[in-house]
Amino acid sequence: MSHFLTAQDRCDRCGGQAYIRARFSQDLELLFCAHHARRYQAALQRQISELHDETHRLTTTPY
Numbered sequence: 650m651s652h653f654l655t656a657q658d659r660c661d662r663c664g665g666q667a668y669i670r671a672r673f674s675q676d677l678e679l680l681f682c683a684h685h686a687r688r689y690q691a692a693l694q695r696q697i698s699e700l701h702d703e704t705h706r707l708t709t710t711p712y
Contacts, residue, residue, distance in 0.1 A: 654703050660685055670701040683707060 658667040660682035667680035671693050681689070683704045693700070 654680070654701070668703045668706065671697045672699040672701070674698040 654667050654670060656666055658670075658680055659665065660667050661679045662685040663682060665682035665684070668683050669681040669686035670678055671681065671686075672678045673696060686693070686702075686704070
């Protein structure tokens with residue numbers, strides 16, 4: 650995936666800022682905030698074909 654998540658990318662569950670993109674084999678993708686990605690992690694890992702995780706941005710400090 651070449652597209653990075655931005656502040657305009659919103660969680661499909663709550664509308665918060667998305668840090669996770671889960672892509673499914675049917676060309677479907679869902680975006681999740683860190684909270685909901687953790688909450689649904691077990692179910693997602695059984696069904697996704699690709700995961701793009703940018704949660705490291707929550708703990709890094711910009712220059």
